[in-house]
Amino acid sequence: MDLSDRSSSLTTAPIGEESPLEVHDLTVAYRKKPVLWGVDLRAPAGKLIGILGPNGAGKSTLIKACMGLLPASAGWVKVFGKPINQSLLRVGYVPQRESVDWDFPVNVMDVVLMGRYGKLGLFRRPTAADRSCARDCLERVKMLPFADRQISNLSGGQQQRVFLARALAQESDLYFMDEPFAGVDAATETAIIELLHELRHQGKTLFVVHHDLPTARNYFDWLLLLNMRVVAFGPTEHVFTYDLLQKTYGGRLTILSEVAEAVRVKEA
Amino acid sequence: MIPLTSSSARQFLGIGGLFVGLNSLTTTLCAARIGDITETVWQAQALRFLTLADPSVRFAVLGTVLLGIVCGLLGGFLVVRRMSLVGDALSHAVLPGVALGFLWNMEKDPVAIFIGATVAGLLGTGLVHLITRTTRLKEDAALGMILAGFFGAGLCLMSMFQRLPTGNKTGIDKFLFGQASAIGAEDIRLMTVVTVLVLGLICVGYKEFLLVSFDPGFSKVCALPTRWLQHGLMLLLTFSVVIALQAVGAVLVSAMLITPAATAYLLTDRMHRMLIYGTLIGMLSGVTGAFLSFLGTHLPTGPFMVLSASGFFVVAFFFAPNRGVIPRWWMARSQRIRIVRENTLKAVYQILENEEFRRESVSLRELAERRRLTFDEVFREVRSLISVNFATAVDDSVALTPSGWQRAASIVRNHRLWELYLTHAVQMAPDHVHDDAEKIEHVLGEDAVRQLERRLEFADRDPHGRPIPAVQAIHGHPNGSREKRVTGYGKSS
Numbered sequence: 001m002d003l004s005d006r007s008s009s010l011t012t013a014p015i016g017e018e019s020p021l022e023v024h025d026l027t028v029a030y031r032k033k034p035v036l037w038g039v040d041l042r043a044p045a046g047k048l049i050g051i052l053g054p055n056g057a058g059k060s061t062l063i064k065a066c067m068g069l070l071p072a073s074a075g076w077v078k079v080f081g082k083p084i085n086q087s088l089l090r091v092g093y094v095p096q097r098e099s100v101d102w103d104f105p106v107n108v109m110d111v112v113l114m115g116r117y118g119k120l121g122l123f124r125r126p127t128a129a130d131r132s133c134a135r136d137c138l139e140r141v142k143m144l145p146f147a148d149r150q151i152s153n154l155s156g157g158q159q160q161r162v163f164l165a166r167a168l169a170q171e172s173d174l175y176f177m178d179e180p181f182a183g184v185d186a187a188t189e190t191a192i193i194e195l196l197h198e199l200r201h202q203g204k205t206l207f208v209v210h211h212d213l214p215t216a217r218n219y220f221d222w223l224l225l226l227n228m229r230v231v232a233f234g235p236t237e238h239v240f241t242y243d244l245l246q247k248t249y250g251g252r253l254t255i256l257s258e259v260a261e262a263v264r265v266k267e268a
Numbered sequence: 269m270i271p272l273t274s275s276s277a278r279q280f281l282g283i284g285g286l287f288v289g290l291n292s293l294t295t296t297l298c299a300a301r302i303g304d305i306t307e308t309v310w311q312a313q314a315l316r317f318l319t320l321a322d323p324s325v326r327f328a329v330l331g332t333v334l335l336g337i338v339c340g341l342l343g344g345f346l347v348v349r350r351m352s353l354v355g356d357a358l359s360h361a362v363l364p365g366v367a368l369g370f371l372w373n374m375e376k377d378p379v380a381i382f383i384g385a386t387v388a389g390l391l392g393t394g395l396v397h398l399i400t401r402t403t404r405l406k407e408d409a410a411l412g413m414i415l416a417g418f419f420g421a422g423l424c425l426m427s428m429f430q431r432l433p434t435g436n437k438t439g440i441d442k443f444l445f446g447q448a449s450a451i452g453a454e455d456i457r458l459m460t461v462v463t464v465l466v467l468g469l470i471c472v473g474y475k476e477f478l479l480v481s482f483d484p485g486f487s488k489v490c491a492l493p494t495r496w497l498q499h500g501l502m503l504l505l506t507f508s509v510v511i512a513l514q515a516v517g518a519v520l521v522s523a524m525l526i527t528p529a530a531t532a533y534l535l536t537d538r539m540h541r542m543l544i545y546g547t548l549i550g551m552l553s554g555v556t557g558a559f560l561s562f563l564g565t566h567l568p569t570g571p572f573m574v575l576s577a578s579g580f581f582v583v584a585f586f587f588a589p590n591r592g593v594i595p596r597w598w599m600a601r602s603q604r605i606r607i608v609r610e611n612t613l614k615a616v617y618q619i620l621e622n623e624e625f626r627r628e629s630v631s632l633r634e635l636a637e638r639r640r641l642t643f644d645e646v647f648r649e650v651r652s653l654i655s656v657n658f659a660t661a662v663d664d665s666v667a668l669t670p671s672g673w674q675r676a677a678s679i680v681r682n683h684r685l686w687e688l689y690l691t692h693a694v695q696m697a698p699d700h701v702h703d704d705a706e707k708i709e710h711v712l713g714e715d716a717v718r719q720l721e722r723r724l725e726f727a728d729r730d731p732h733g734r735p736i737p738a739v740q741a742i743h744g745h746p747n748g749s750r751e752k753r754v755t756g757y758g759k760s761s
Contacts, residue, residue: 069485088491100483104348105539114479118490123472150537170490 018081020045020174020205021066026075028058028065035061037229038075043207043222048200050210050220050236054249057227059209060096063176066207067091079174089118092172094163094180102152108162109147112138115169130169137168140195157188164192168199175199175206182211193219216240310563317562325562327456328448331515332554332573334459335524338466338508340550343529344543345501349481352526353408354393354502357415359509359521361392363422366443366513370429378454382510389506392418419518446517446570448558459511466504470543477501478539515554516570527577528553534584534591553577605652607710612649613658613676614683614709615639616668621680621734629667677737682709684730684737685720691731692724698731 023041027034036058043049051059064070066077068084079087092115112134113126120126126134138144141161151159160180167175181189196206200221207224210216216223216236223239225231225248232244320326346355365388369381392414399410426441442450470477479487480497487494505525512521532545557573586593615638619630636646650666653659658672668676683705690701712720728736 064485067489069488085491088489091489093486093489095483095485099485101348101350104482105533105537105542106478106482107537110478110538111482114483114486114490117475117479117487117492120475122476122492125475166486 019043019078020080021207022078022081023066024076024078026062026065026077027073028061028070029073034073035228036065039230041224041230041233043205045205046200046203047221048196048206048208048219049222049224050208050216051224051226052210052213052216052248053226053231057248059226060178062226063178063207063209067093067176090173092167092170092175094167094175094177096178097156097159097163097182099178102154102159104151106151107147108138108143108149108151108154109134111151111162112147112165112169115166118170133171134165134169137165138162140168141165142191156183157185160184161188161192164195168195173204175204177206177208179209179211213245313563314559317559324449327451327453328515328558328562328569329555330456331451331459332448332558332569333551334456334463334554335508335512335515336528336550336552336554336573337547338459338463338550339512339521339524340528340532340546340548341466341470341543342501342505342508343525343527343550344532344539344546345477345481346505346525347529347533348539348542352522352530353411354396355505355509355525356522357396357411358389358393358506359513359518359525360415360422361418362386362389362506362510362513363419363443363518364388364425365422366518367422367425367429371425374432378452378458382458382507385510385513386503386506388418388422389509390503393502393506422518442517443513444517445519445568446513446515448515448561448569451514455511455514462507462511466508469500469504473497473500474540516573520570520574523574524550524553524577527574527581531577531581531584534581534588549577549580553580603710608649609652609656609658610675610679610710612639612646612653613668613672614679616659616666617673617676617680629662629665632664632666635666679709681737682712682717684734685717685724686712687730687732688724688727688736689720701731 019042021041021043023039026036026039028036039062051062053059061070065072066084077084080090113130115137116126116130116133120130135144135147138147141164143158143161143165146154146158151162154162164180167177180192184192196208199206208220210219217240220236222234223236224233225239225244227248227250231248232239316322317325320329343355346352362385365384365386366381369384370376372380372384396407396410396414399405400407430441476492476497479490479492480494484494484498509521512524516524528549529542529546531549532542535545536542553573553576556576558569560576561567561569561572584592587595589595615635616630619634619638620627632643632646632650635650636643639646650659650661653672654661657669658675659666659668686705686708687701690696690704691698728738730736
């Protein structure tokens, strides 16, 4: 089933219910060169959604544009039925690990507390309740013993879990995560995916930029195949097909053989 | 000293500006001490300074303290945001504004200068922003251009004004290299306003400025007015540069912004502490600089402030706890000494073990053979053991004290546990594990040892079949009771 057809993708969320994320004809350009073309999405609630696509497909660009971090040159984004700047407090974000300076003079607890800043509002100090919430979030990613560590004294996987804890502290309903599995060891990856499933069970919607094709099929309920435009968007079992993946990744040989292998395993 | 007579050169506006700039360097260096005191006895001068008897001293001290506070505080944000060069560019970019502020009513009106300098500073940073956004040039190139371009324009304007009839008496050239003695009551009032503003805003918006500096993208998602906060920080920075200009001068302002904050960065891992330390170091640098320049004649204040700040940095570089050069060297040295001691203890243990602990002491010669060292070297090692009460020596036979015995047994235990772990869990061949264990044995902590024990199911023999000293043996007394317990393991194979 080819879900890149706009009329079909618009009907994927039940009518009458506010979709966590609705994107219409979104176009984003860097210096007048478009990197995303006419993206249409209507995300169902309570799903763990993987965003897949080759390098430069605009995966990060899409989630940044959805949160208003990048200006759109055309189209609109609605989060829970409202423009993004009116529903930011229902959005949680895990940026790419490289996007910050890990030598910054803050410790793990400071970073997780930042997740509370949005709900706190301007110029209000974190309270004891915020601190205990931050501690709970650290506990959920098993990083509580590291609360007083300076953030540069952490491994890559630990840094990623700190970012996840910060996003948990946001207590949002819609999450955007930019490659949370990048540079993470296998044990951490399992722990993270369990946490994501737990969040999904709580009815939260999660968009996760992902790189690894073979694991994508097991991890995600829905997939968004992206290559400057939406190639397909739908339940994993419908979207994770040889044809659609080939359409997404084009003629890249190594990826294609990976795809063939992944599909073969699936059909075996 | 400096050729100023070439009229053809002075007709050239730009070159003329440069010459006047250089000329003012010499005059500033000669004139820039606090007050017009002629005494040269430094004790008397120090007393005058410390009692704050002179109004000019009071103004100078207050002014340098205020700008130390503001610069230390805002410099902290510059350093962690890797924007140190922005401070430098800003301090140069304000110069044309200072000159135009003068033009307003041809006298030193702090408010007019403040406004002119702020506008010029904002224009400069705006242009940097514009260049990086619309061309392929990166920020460093844009900063370099704007810095020099605005500075050149400022020098030109200043040289033009100095040739006007009233220009010479205005003291406009003091803004280039600073003169704390020129700080008046009007200036202090302005500095106080700016300091209160900066302190107040940073205290109220600490949380916001922290997040915007650490992760601007996340701050936007948290619905913080990220852009306004960033612009606000730049505006405060411009204010601080402008008020620091008079005491330190455009050329050295960036040092007052960066050095105290960089020093504080070496001292702590937390942002709020870094800001507090930076503020204190900035204040101290200000007072120290003012004091030092007051001691002699013809000593400039600004350079002394910067030198004081650099002095604090050097102290932190060498002595900062945990990260300074000296503490690091000291820790490495103590560790080296500890490892040598532990190796000696281990050698004693092994010699005794080979004879099934029938003896209590070893001779220096045996020890030298075992350690493959000269007699003298072993003698020194034993003396080091005796100095920490790990061993006693009679003639040339060495016996371990209870604490020495305990440490020796635990090192041997660490070594053998690790060897066993490597052969069992990592499946390394028994003849490959010794060198690794030689290093690990000195760093295994209590927790790691407990974990190893559990994983190895409290095994009592290492891969080479030698007994692993049990916990009782480690805590046991060496005399009598030790023999009974340790020999319980039987002879090693």
